[in-house]
Amino acid sequence: MSAMKHSLNELENELFKSVYDKTPDYVKNLDLIDISNKNEFIFKLRKEHLLPYDKNKNPHGLNLEEWFENYSKEAKVSTAGIRGPQNILYPQDTRFPINLVGIILATLAKALVAKEKYPDKDLVKFAGREVRYNSDIYLEAIARVQAANGIRTLLPEQRKSVPIWLASFLAFKLDLLGGEYITSSHGISVKNATKDLNSQGSQYLPEESMEFVNKIREIFDLTMKNGYYDIKISANDNPLIDEKVLSKINNGIDLYLEYLKSGVARKINLDLIRNMKNKIVIENVGGCAYKTLSKVLDKLNVSDKFVWFNQDEDPFFHSIGKYDCTPKGEKAFYDYSVDATVTLQKLGDEKSFPVIETMHYDTKLKDMPSGTVVLITDPDHDRLTIVQTLDYSDLDKVKESGTDYIDIGNKRILCIFTANQAFLMIMDFWAKQLKKQGLWDNHLRFIIKTTASALSWDEWALKHGVKVVNVPVGFKEIANIMKKVELKIKNKPNSDVILNDVFGNKINLGKNPRLLFGGEESGGMIMGCEDLIESLSGRKAVAMREKSATEAIIAASALIAHLQKNNMSLVQYLLNIFTEDKINACFDTRADIAYYNESEPDINALKAAKIEGEKKRTKNDLFFLTMAIAVNEGVMTVENVKEVLNNTFRSLLFDNLKSVKFVGDGTYLEFSDKFIEIRPSGTDAKTKAYGGGSDKAVIETYSTVLGNYSGERNKFHRKYITDSFYKTAKDKAMKYYLDFVNKDANNEVFVVPDYGKLF
Numbered sequence: 001m002s003a004m005k006h007s008l009n010e011l012e013n014e015l016f017k018s019v020y021d022k023t024p025d026y027v028k029n030l031d032l033i034d035i036s037n038k039n040e041f042i043f044k045l046r047k048e049h050l051l052p053y054d055k056n057k058n059p060h061g062l063n064l065e066e067w068f069e070n071y072s073k074e075a076k077v078s079t080a081g082i083r084g085p086q087n088i089l090y091p092q093d094t095r096f097p098i099n100l101v102g103i104i105l106a107t108l109a110k111a112l113v114a115k116e117k118y119p120d121k122d123l124v125k126f127a128g129r130e131v132r133y134n135s136d137i138y139l140e141a142i143a144r145v146q147a148a149n150g151i152r153t154l155l156p157e158q159r160k161s162v163p164i165w166l167a168s169f170l171a172f173k174l175d176l177l178g179g180e181y182i183t184s185s186h187g188i189s190v191k192n193a194t195k196d197l198n199s200q201g202s203q204y205l206p207e208e209s210m211e212f213v214n215k216i217r218e219i220f221d222l223t224m225k226n227g228y229y230d231i232k233i234s235a236n237d238n239p240l241i242d243e244k245v246l247s248k249i250n251n252g253i254d255l256y257l258e259y260l261k262s263g264v265a266r267k268i269n270l271d272l273i274r275n276m277k278n279k280i281v282i283e284n285v286g287g288c289a290y291k292t293l294s295k296v297l298d299k300l301n302v303s304d305k306f307v308w309f310n311q312d313e314d315p316f317f318h319s320i321g322k323y324d325c326t327p328k329g330e331k332a333f334y335d336y337s338v339d340a341t342v343t344l345q346k347l348g349d350e351k352s353f354p355v356i357e358t359m360h361y362d363t364k365l366k367d368m369p370s371g372t373v374v375l376i377t378d379p380d381h382d383r384l385t386i387v388q389t390l391d392y393s394d395l396d397k398v399k400e401s402g403t404d405y406i407d408i409g410n411k412r413i414l415c416i417f418t419a420n421q422a423f424l425m426i427m428d429f430w431a432k433q434l435k436k437q438g439l440w441d442n443h444l445r446f447i448i449k450t451t452a453s454a455l456s457w458d459e460w461a462l463k464h465g466v467k468v469v470n471v472p473v474g475f476k477e478i479a480n481i482m483k484k485v486e487l488k489i490k491n492k493p494n495s496d497v498i499l500n501d502v503f504g505n506k507i508n509l510g511k512n513p514r515l516l517f518g519g520e521e522s523g524g525m526i527m528g529c530e531d532l533i534e535s536l537s538g539r540k541a542v543a544m545r546e547k548s549a550t551e552a553i554i555a556a557s558a559l560i561a562h563l564q565k566n567n568m569s570l571v572q573y574l575l576n577i578f579t580e581d582k583i584n585a586c587f588d589t590r591a592d593i594a595y596y597n598e599s600e601p602d603i604n605a606l607k608a609a610k611i612e613g614e615k616k617r618t619k620n621d622l623f624f625l626t627m628a629i630a631v632n633e634g635v636m637t638v639e640n641v642k643e644v645l646n647n648t649f650r651s652l653l654f655d656n657l658k659s660v661k662f663v664g665d666g667t668y669l670e671f672s673d674k675f676i677e678i679r680p681s682g683t684d685a686k687t688k689a690y691g692g693g694s695d696k697a698v699i700e701t702y703s704t705v706l707g708n709y710s711g712e713r714n715k716f717h718r719k720y721i722t723d724s725f726y727k728t729a730k731d732k733a734m735k736y737y738l739d740f741v742n743k744d745a746n747n748e749v750f751v752v753p754d755y756g757k758l759f
């Protein structure tokens with residue numbers, strides 16, 4: 001039995017102790033897969049492993065059938081990899097969704113699917129990780145299972161951390177079969193996941209995930225039939241585990257620099273950054289950003305313009321977002337994640353920012369000049385949050401802009417911009433930079449955004465002649481549109497590119513268009529290039545497939561430098577956009593309703609709480625979803641929906657409701673002056689409620705009330721929605737979603753290149 005881990009961090013020790021105390025001895029004593037064994041070996045999966053543990057009747061039980069049932073369910077709806085909590089001290093603990101056995105089974109299944117699709121081919125994949133607990137173990141397991149199955153795996157030098165965007169970029173640029181990346185994005189510390197990347201470098205769509213999930217089922221069936229299934233783990237130094245390729249190209253950074261220089265890292269932006277007087281702070285939460293981003297900034301000759309917070313890597317994320325009590329004041333370890341925009345409502349209209357408060361900017365920024373900007377990136381370095389210090393004298397403008405803020409002392413405030421606000425400023429600034437360079441009119445421009453993102457983006461785009469394609473939440477949905485556009489450009493280069501958005505609108509992007517911006521309200525964005533990006537074997541793309549905080553940081557830094565030069569705050573720039581472009585929907589909001597404590601270390605209590613939470617999440621979702629589908633099928637009218645909503649939510653008015661639509665993963669309520677979207681989280685027992693409109697207080701009220709609704713079906717709802725319709729609504733929703741995904745889909749088969757000629 002291994003001893004409990006110890007940390008110099010008292011709060012982390014509290015987490016370790018809690019996990020240790022609630023892990024049963026039989027799990028602590030498990031010795032299934034010894035990854036420290038550097039030689040080739042066999043993991044014998046036994047039928048006993050598939051069944052529940054019983055001290056007397058089945059002491060070898062791992063209950064993998066139950067694990068698989070939950071894993072399969074997650075694969076069908078996941079928006080960003082198959083995520084879940086893990087036992088941070090005992091990674092072989094199969095009671096948790098993410099565990100070493102599960103990682104090996106999923107990797108093996110993906111390898112077998114790939115070999116069936118591409119028999120007798122030289123298959124090459126990338127594998128990488130960020131800084132989470134056990135990520136190094138999972139990375140090694142993935143590489144060794146793939147090598148044992150004849151798949152060459154490219155690893156970063158010394159198998160160290162890299163950002164998710166670099167994994168995505170290399171999968172496309174080097175024409176790889178795909179990639180495996182270990183992360184749970186900005187989720188809590190005890191969570192982990194594998195983000196499966198396909199040959200385009202984009203996240204698997206549900207149907208791609210189900211291919212390998214079905215293969216796991218086959219493995220289990222063979223195990224039950226034969227009593228066992230041998231899984232080979234290669235030697236640690238197997239020649240198919242390759243660190244040399246990436247070493248030769250500086251871990252891919254040099255290739256990525258070429259991409260940046262064709263986009264946001266042009267001379268016009270770099271000159272602004274190089275002439276900045278005041279430095280920008282980069283908050284490296286976690287943080288795998290430093291190792292890569294610092295090299296990028298150095299090669300761009302701008303590194304002296306930045307100050308770093310938290311350069312070291314830490315799976316506890318420097319205690320950011322961590323507390324010793326729950327939101328209800330109960331004594332327990334609680335993790336708010338590292339999403340800096342998470343809010344808590346206090347008495348009256350007062351908000352608190354529990355994640356920001358653990359960053360201690362009241363002291364860290366105390367001696368820095370007013371107007372200092374902090375660029376906050378997450379553990380896998382794909383998301384960006386922007387904050388700026390201002391004086392009390394700016395408070396009226398801050399309130400007018402709808403920007404949230406907290407007092408940090410010395411008569412100063414910290415403005416906390418939502419991604420909706422920050423990205424509106426970035427896309428506006430970059431459009432102006434393209435015009436200054438005389439490039440704007442060379443192509444028609446378009447943006448891809450999730451429906452939950454700002455309505456102001458749509459308004460801004462309309463004013464600037466930029467087309468908008470709305471998609472469901474999830475960056476893979478943005479990437480899917482990119483691929484559809486590219487296929488149309490390739491097949492009919494002289495014809496208009498026409499496709500449908502998730503609202504059902506037909507969008508004409510014109511001939512040979514270029515992506516100006518792709519992004520989502522949760523902090524992920526990408527920007528395209530003037531020339532199509534080309535892989536080593538000649539595949540072409542309008543932009544990369546994964547959000548990149550490096551790209552966002554370069555663009556944001558140029559904007560900040562421009563504003564410094566003109567003695568202007570971000571708040572003032574935002575207000576200028578609202579005025580110049582006559583934006584009505586100036587405000588946005590998001591309410592996150594979590595139904596349980598994700599940090600609960602007792603897995604049985606965690607599972608029970610999650611199941612109950614999922615029931616609440618689904619009940620809330622179905623109340624709205626059924627009406628959206630009923631309207632689409634002619635069972636209800638919008639007037640009928642108004643009747644139901646007005647009688648269910650007596651404190652709110654729905655008289656100006658214009659439409660109710662299912663948007664791939666949630667229900668979108670369009671009003672004459674706002675929108676509200678209610679959607680169940682694709683990765684956890686949470687409800688997310690979004691809003692955008694002309695009155696911040698109004699959209700906050702609507703999103704909070706609707707998002708927190710129990711979903712109870714009253715007589716008004718039952719008047720139109722029968723029990724049978726209610727039960728089939730989720731299946732109908734999946735069909736509508738897949739119809740959207742598959743229409744005009746780019747299903748070009750990946751052709752395995754001759755890698756000997758490429759690298």
